[in-house]
């Protein structure tokens with residue numbers, strides 16, 4: 001075909017040994033009269049750092065002509081060509097993208113998988129289809145336009161459906177074909193992605209070493225490179241001169257955000273209570289520590305961020321702190337204070353106006369913010385929980401709806417979302433689903449269309 005290469009003739013001549021060598025990864029001169037020309041450093045502004053890896057998920061239609069990646073136009077096919085999508089799995093595609101990124105990691109090159117916005121210059125590496133998709137003979141793994149210089153907005157091809165699951169071979173084919181578009185020749189070195197040779201490391205990297213060009217044997221290079229002339233090529237130096245080194249990653253200085261979701265601030269809790277937290281980070285949360293009264297209780301390395309307080313944390317006030325870290329060791333702490341009430345079996349076991357709820361004493365209806373007192377939001381309640389029916393708002397506390405006697409006398413355990421809460425006047429006779437006289441004189445239906453709704457808890461720091 002037009003632009004037939006040394007590579008193909010070499011394969012023919014050395015057919016006896018071709019089977020031990022890798023499949024051809026071709027290059028195609030945009031203007032073969034430039035063979036042997038001086039490789040020219042392009043004007044920096046014309047060099048795009050973007051490689052768009054396109055797996056043609058909905059098929060690619062490529063028209064023939066001068067290379068223009070945004071317009072899906074390529075100098076490779078002689079007629080409009082349809083390239084079917086990559087047939088490997090999504091996981092294999094992700095591995096391949098990661099491998100190409102790793103191959104270019106040393107350089108200021110961005111490998112993306114979404115088409116850049118209009119007006120952007122980029123190289124499009126089509127990674128899909130077969131050589132027949134663009135009118136080439138079988139056996140070829142890839143092809144790229146080639147000139148002794150940088151081809152802006154070039155379109156290269158890696159015929160991934162020939163070997164869709166061979167991530168290593170596909171990876172260095174993508175690397176080789178993209179670099180052909182920048183004027184890199186084949187290198188006679190099986191450590192370098194520009195190689196035709198099998199063997200060498202599975203993960204090939206652009207070698208920072210001048211060496212012979214060539215496919216299955218050393219030969220003169222097809223371009224005259226600065227520093228090495230036509231007798232050798234340094235892949236790494238050429239790519240570095242085009243793109244420069246990779247930009248150092250911006251240091252992460254943003255700490256995680258910590259919100260203790262349970263218990264609520266100033267809640268009365270029982271011994272062995274659960275502590276749960278929502279923790280987010282702009283990168284990732286590395287670990288979180290629970291401290292109670294300054295003593296380290298536990299360290300979690302992954303979500304869900306939850307702990308049980310030791311039984312040794314007894315009656316009285318306690319400070320709960322959840323301290324989260326990201327990988328850069330930025331940290332943040334969420335704090336709430338709670339009270340463990342006295343253990344009780346009935347209201348008579350509790351001090352003053354406290355009442356007995358699920359075996360511990362909590363503030364009762366005669367105390368400010370106590371159980372069953374009117375409220376407008378969670379912060380007004382000792383329990384940290386204000387619930388509403390359609391007509392009333394009361395401070396509530398958690399109870400077990402399966403246990404008829406888990407609330408103090410004068411209260412019943414009603415469903416509020418997935419949990420039960422003690423609600424004034426709505427229980428005490430052990431029945432459910434009946435009508436009961438509420439504490440405010442109204443009638444509250446239990447289990448018949450009535451459910452208390454907890455106010456959403458406000459963020460606490």
Ligand SMILES: [Zn+2]
Nearest residue numbers: 025026027176
């Ligand atoms: Zn090649």
